[in-house]
Amino acid sequence: MLLLDIGNTNVKYFDGHRVWRERVEAFQLPDAPFYYICVNPRVEEKLAASAYGQDLKAWFDFPTRYxxxxxxxxxxxxxxxxxxxxDAGSAITVDLMRGGVHRGGFIMPGLSSAKESFANISSKLICDPHREVDLTQLPQNTADALIYATINPIVLMIEEVRGDLPLIFTGGDAKRLLPFFKDARFRENLVFEGMQKAIKEKRNAC
Amino acid sequence: MLLLDIGNTNVKYFDGHRVWRERVEAFQLPDAPFYYICVNPRVEEKLAASAYGQDLKAWFDFPTRYxxxxxxxxxxxxxxxxxxxxDAGSAITVDLMRGGVHRGGFIMPGLSSAKESFANISSKLICDPHREVDLTQLPQNTADALIYATINPIVLMIEEVRGDLPLIFTGGDAKRLLPFFKDARFRENLVFEGMQKAIKEKRNAC
Structure with a gap:
């Protein structure tokens, strides 16, 4: 069973054992059956023409007011x-689950977006997203100021929502953010696990 | 006395009475004496060729570790x-002053940068920076989620630094941010007031 998670930047594949990814521009339709989710409008057209692809969108039983x-x-x-x-990728999405019900959430620009934003404002504002940063001290130079202003808003926004709840990270930039939170968990295949659950439920219902 | 504050997007003019601005691309050297500050590397070359312009950069007596x-x-x-x-412009700069001494600060992308970042991530992420937003509720749709994630990080970052200190806003987006803070003050000509003070000190020293 091949699963595809098609985002704005990458396509992620999961064959039940191994995960791999490619740039979305390079995406080719698989020539064997596959299940997918897709948030990329440019790829959706391509997928509609596929004889093998099964869109999982309608298979999730997911009550939310959002x-x-x-x-x-x-x-x-x-x-x-x-x-x-x-989910920390090209965008960082943050969602609150209580009692198995989605209670709302938000979307922030991802780490590479922040870097781009600064570069677009001025050629002097070069942000290295991997630079070490101490969030307990006000920055004393431009390089520190940029990474501080990239990481700290994300930390403050997530901590504000979190309260006493467990914190679960996934996505390509998750490992960069993880050290700034206490008791946060990294689940690399969280999206694929959700897809697998939806498929299993559908099979059980048939 | 004509003062020029040359930023990355706009040039702001002050003649002692009136303030006006133009896009930096349209900037022409004034043909009468003027004082200026400039953070735009592309304009600095032009200014170096001016017979009338006086750069104020070296005139500020401003101790800082930054x-x-x-x-x-x-x-x-x-x-x-x-x-x-x-100072909320194309970038939002935040600086802490205590006992007349600069204690550090940081730079965030401005409101229009956030809008651009979202649009670059996906054509579905259209953020209206003027949309009303309730920061006390987790968003329940995309439009609310985007404006929430634009405004709230700025609010949280500034509140974290502020403590009990006065809060002073300037810049083109100041009025958009002001309502989210208690007891914040808007000083439209804060940068020009600083320039005037530096000129006065220089004159008194001569």
Whole structure:
């Protein structure tokens, strides 16, 4: 069973054992059956023409008041009963789950977006997203100021929502953010686990 | 006395009475004496060729441990003894002044940068920076989620630094941010006031 998680930057594949990714520009339709979720409007057309692809979007039984919640966020939350789910990719999505119900969430620009934003404002504002940063001290130079202003807003926004709930990270930039939180958990395949759960439920219902 | 505050997006003019601005791309050297500060590397060359322009950069007596502090931030802080100074333009700079001494600060992407970042991530992420937003509720749709994630990080970052200190806003987006803070003050000409103070000190010293 091949699963595809198609985002704005990358396509992630999971064959039940191994995960791999490619740039979305290089995406080719698989020539064998596959299940997918897709948030990328440019790829959706391509997928509609596929004889093998099964869109999982309608398979998630996911009550929420949030209108227009991306299917990637639904999948990431789908195996979480209680907690704050952070998917840190080209965007950073943050979603609150309580009692198995989605209670709202938000989207921030991802780490590479922040770097780009600074570069677009001025050629002097070169932010290294991997630079070490001490969030307990006000910055005393430009390089520190930029990384501080990249990481700290994300930390403050997540801590504000979190309260006493478990914190679960996934996505390509998760490991960069993890050290700034106490008791946060990294679940690399969180989205695929959600997709697997939806498929299993569908099979059981048939 | 004509003062020019040359930023990354706009040039602001002050003739002692009136303030006006133009896009930096349209900037022409004035053909009469003027004082200026400039953080835009592309304009600096042009200014170097001017017979009339006096750069104020070296005129500020501004002790700080912060290396590479932009002269616009110095000017904005120059008349502030105690407080957090926020200049909300294409970048949002935040600087802490205590006992007349600069204690550090940081730079965030401005409101229009956040809008651009979202649009670059996905055509579905259209953020209206003027949309009303309730920061006490987790968003329940994409439009609310984007404006929440634009405004709240700025609010949290500034509140964290502020403590009990006065909060002083300037810059083109100041009025958009002001309602989210208690007892914040708007000083439209804060940068020009700093420039005027530096000129006065120089004259008194001569």
């Amino acid at each position: 209108s227009g919640l991306g299917v990637d966020r639904i999948a990431a939350c789908y195996t979480v009963e209680e907690g704050v789910v952070v | 290396s590479g502090l932009g002269v616009d931030r110095i000017a904005a802080c120059y008349t502030v003894e105690e407080g957090v100074v926020v």
